[in-house]
Amino acid sequence: EDKVVQSPLSLVVHEGDTVTLNCSYEVTNFRSLLWYKQEKKAPTFLFMLTSSGIEKKSGRLSSILDKKELFSILNITATQTGDSAIYLCAVGTQGAQKLVFGQGTRLTINP
Amino acid sequence: EADIYQTPRYLVIGTGKKITLECSQTMGHDKMYWYQQDPGMELHLIHYSYGVNSTEKGDLSSESTVSRIRTEHFPLTLESARPSHTSQYLCASSEYARGWTEAFFGQGTRLTVV
Numbered sequence: 001e002d003k004v005v006q007s008p009l010s011l012v013v014h015e016g017d018t019v020t021l022n023c024s025y026e027v028t029n030f031r032s033l034l035w036y037k038q039e040k041k042a043p044t045f046l047f048m049l050t051s052s053g054i055e056k057k058s059g060r061l062s063s064i065l066d067k068k069e070l071f072s073i074l075n076i077t078a079t080q081t082g083d084s085a086i087y088l089c090a091v092g093t094q095g096a097q098k099l100v101f102g103q104g105t106r107l108t109i110n111p
Numbered sequence: 112e113a114d115i116y117q118t119p120r121y122l123v124i125g126t127g128k129k130i131t132l133e134c135s136q137t138m139g140h141d142k143m144y145w146y147q148q149d150p151g152m153e154l155h156l157i158h159y160s161y162g163v164n165s166t167e168k169g170d171l172s173s174e175s176t177v178s179r180i181r182t183e184h185f186p187l188t189l190e191s192a193r194p195s196h197t198s199q200y201l202c203a204s205s206e207y208a209r210g211w212t213e214a215f216f217g218q219g220t221r222l223t224v225v
Contacts, residue, residue, distance in 0.1 A: 001170070002170070034213060034214070041218045041219050042201060042216035042217060042218050042219055043154075043201075043216050044216075045213040045214075045215075048213055086151075088153075088154065090214070098142075098144070098156060098159050098167075098169070099144065099156070099203070099205070099214055100156065100170070101146070101153055101154040101155075101156070102153065103152070103153035104152075104153055104154075106151065
């Protein structure tokens with residue numbers, strides 16, 4: 001059974017801190033790994049990673065994939081209260097052509 | 112901006128009623144999905160579709176059914192709603208050509224069965 005596991009499940013930090021969110025996976029026919037941010041309603045797309053070792057960056061957020069060790073990390077530097085959200089990791093598979101989501105990490109940034 | 116729409120956004124309905132949650136996308140995506148998400152919990156895939164006339168059950172068993180008669184439309188139906196069906200239902204679509212592209216999500220339908 002395809003599985004995506006995120007850690008930690010919950011994280012509370014102060015504004016300005018740097019955080020690292022983890023995502024590990026066990027799937028057949030891995031194709032890509034995606035990160036989403038979910039605030040109130042629908043998840044919004046952050047990154048898609050398909051190749052190992054290539055960092056994707058968008059402002060204070062960055063992410064990298066390790067296909068050998070089957071995990072990805074999402075880094076957020078100089079956190080702001082607006083970064084408070086649930087961060088979801090999903091893996092796309094080739095055979096079944098579906099996206100499997102992890103449980104999410106609930107990130108809370110205190111002022 | 113993603114062009115995927117769900118209606119209704121909120122629904123409160125009595126036990127035993129039949130309901131259909133609508134999902135439409137205008138991006139021409141072949142792949143569509145229904146996820147169920149309880150507050151603060153993970154997304155569970157309940158149905159997905161590769162394209163017209165294709166539907167598959169997801170990882171979480173669900174009493175709902177889906178249909179895909181048109182590319183842009185992927186409705187989810189509960190024949191007899193129960194309080195245990197109370198949840199948020201998220202619809203998504205994506206394109207799979209040579210590889211995955213991001214999945215776009217609708218705004219969700221929050222269903223409450225009383």
